[in-house]
Amino acid sequence: MTLEVRGLSARVRGGGPPVLRAVSLRVEAGEALGLVGESGAGKSMVGRAVLGILPRAVEVTAGEVFLDGVDLLRLPEAERRARVGRICALIPQDPLSALNPSRRVGRQVVDPLVEVLGWDRARAEARAREAFEEVRLPDPGRTLRAYPHELSGGQRQRVLIAAAFAASPRLVVADEPTTALDVTVQRGIVGLIREMQARRGTALLFVTHDLGIASKVCARIAVLYAGLVVEESDARAFFRGPVHPYARALLEASPRPDAPGALRPVPEAVVRAVRAEAAAFDRTVRHG
């Protein structure tokens, strides 16, 4: 098991509201798990907690995050950072803000290999070039020397995918990697992530609000609401018919251009029931 999260809870510091409520997940090597849900459900927070990059205002209150059998939350800070840096990578939502506008993109792929992994520069440069070819960036030699503003949105995301997979990490967290892109380039980017992941046997945690895209990437789907995993199932079973009422309502609210008609928003009663579930969870925690 590459990643195993057990009972992970987090909340806003200083006794603030819960952000994650005993989240448990497993992702094996070569497997893609989709974390889906509405905004504020905590899907990005799971990815960030695993990588140890939660916002300053959020603290983990309970749980374990095993990466290759080692509980990251028990490690001293420096050791945890070194370990995560060595075997994990993030593909962010917005490639423009993830890249430094004043540095050539090649440098931005090479530097982490040198500084975090301790490779010598020549090896890192050769690897970056290979990675640029692998993600099919045009004229890799030239693109390595380009600045972010000289590339299109899709090309910038390709650079970040190259960077993420360059050192063949064990786990990649992709956080809404296509949301900021033009619709017509989304498919190419999704296909590329799938291809890179399959070739390297990487474990992939794929965070998205788009059930359509999740259905193309993920073999398993976890639905979050209010920091609670309400359903986790095999993707095929999930898209055929989710079990949890909220998960089912969410799927039914998705646009279906192949079966047009009035859309069905999540019914108020379903939202009330799933909120009650979260509140009931909080009571059991408080009273042991």
Add this chain to the structure above:
Amino acid sequence: MADLLVAEGLALALPDFSRRPLLGAAPRVAILRGVSFALGRGEVLGIVGGSGSGKTTLGRCLLRLLEPTGGRVVFDGVDVTHLPEPALGPFRRRAGMVFQDPLSALNPRHTVRRLLLGPVRLHGLPEARAAEALDMVGLPEALMDRYPHEISGGQRQRVGIARAVALRPDFLLCDEVVSGLDLSSQAQVLNLLGGLARELGLALAFISHDLGVVRHLCSRVLVLEGGVVAEEGAVAELFERPRSQATRALLDAIALPDPDQVW
């Protein structure tokens, strides 16, 4: 019956200051290159295209937020293409807009009541229109004294729609109004817009990058590419028999929530 809104050969070219030579004028870049279409009363038209295809610019020309450099916009028989702002008053009441991001379109320091009363007072209409509009979009009266940050994203977008329909317009331009919303709010807002169009006989121009969403709301679609109309037709027809490369690319981009779809 005469069309409500007619665009004839709309063109817009703007100076590109990033390529301005040391001496002389900046070269012009053409954003719209002759867009023509007509919108009937109560008709719901989708305007789709990839980024940079000119859909937002077209919308802004239709509402005269930009002045086209070529062609005409005729609204209910009146040529509004080059009317000066003071003469646009009646047009401004009858042609409204809903924005993509209600959080930045609504003044954070105004309550919902004040947000709704603003346009109503500006046009000298009875103040009861504000409460009426809130009711039309299905929001409870209790929201009147809330601020935009105190309500959900879907509710905020409905306030944005209420602000527009309070003036009882004949035409509403909706520019990517659901792209920032969650699935459930998206479904609510789309159903609401469809209902308003039917019940009030409101004509809608619905700008979107997502043909899948357009399929649920619009009867006709205009596909833009590079500032020209690549294709226009009934939505069902367009899905079954796309004629242009631009339409096919947008159709291919639709990811159905179905692992068996070849994508």
